Amino acid sequence: MAISHETSVCSTVQAPVGGQVDHDFFTFRGKRGEKVVLTLKPSGAGGTGSARLRLYGTRPRSAGGPLPLQISATLSFKGTHTAGVAGGGVRTGCLGDYCVSLRSGAGAYTTFARGSSVE
Numbered sequence: 001m002a003i004s005h006e007t008s009v010c011s012t013v014q015a016p017v018g019g020q021v022d023h024d025f026f027t028f029r030g031k032r033g034e035k036v037v038l039t040l041k042p043s044g045a046g047g048t049g050s051a052r053l054r055l056y057g058t059r060p061r062s063a064g065g066p067l068p069l070q071i072s073a074t075l076s077f078k079g080t081h082t083a084g085v086a087g088g089g090v091r092t093g094c095l096g097d098y099c100v101s102l103r104s105g106a107g108a109y110t111t112f113a114r115g116s117s118v119e
Contacts, residue, residue: 005109008101010043013051013087025115026083026100030075030108037104038083040069043097051098054084067098075108082115 013022030036040053040063052064058076063069075081085100102112 004103004105006101006103007109007112008099009112009114010097010099011085011114012097013085021086024085026085026102026112027080027115028083028102028108028112029080030078030104030111031106032075032078034075034104034106034108036073036075036081036102036108038071038073039101039103040067040085041099041101042067043099052084052086053100054086056082056084081108 009026011024013024028036036055038053038055040051050065051067051069052062053069053071055061055071055073059073061071061073063071083100083102085098087096102109
């Protein structure tokens, strides 16, 4: 199935506080075998430094470094999936304003939403 639909959610990862890195989480519901692509890009004037983009699950995927970052995956189970964004550490600076997009060939993109944040 072709990956033809996309939606984006924007947020901000704050500078590290006391050595702790800010993490933002996003969720979506997908089907087993559905192909998805997650992309992390800077938003506006923000989005400096490095970051890490992760897709959690039975076959986790991860990409890190300067933006943009991208992860492609075939979902291994039906249900709720979680993606995470973490800003760079104390040495690499913070991420700032960013947008995460989810592309999919089925309905996963329609359920993509911001979840929790750990600061």
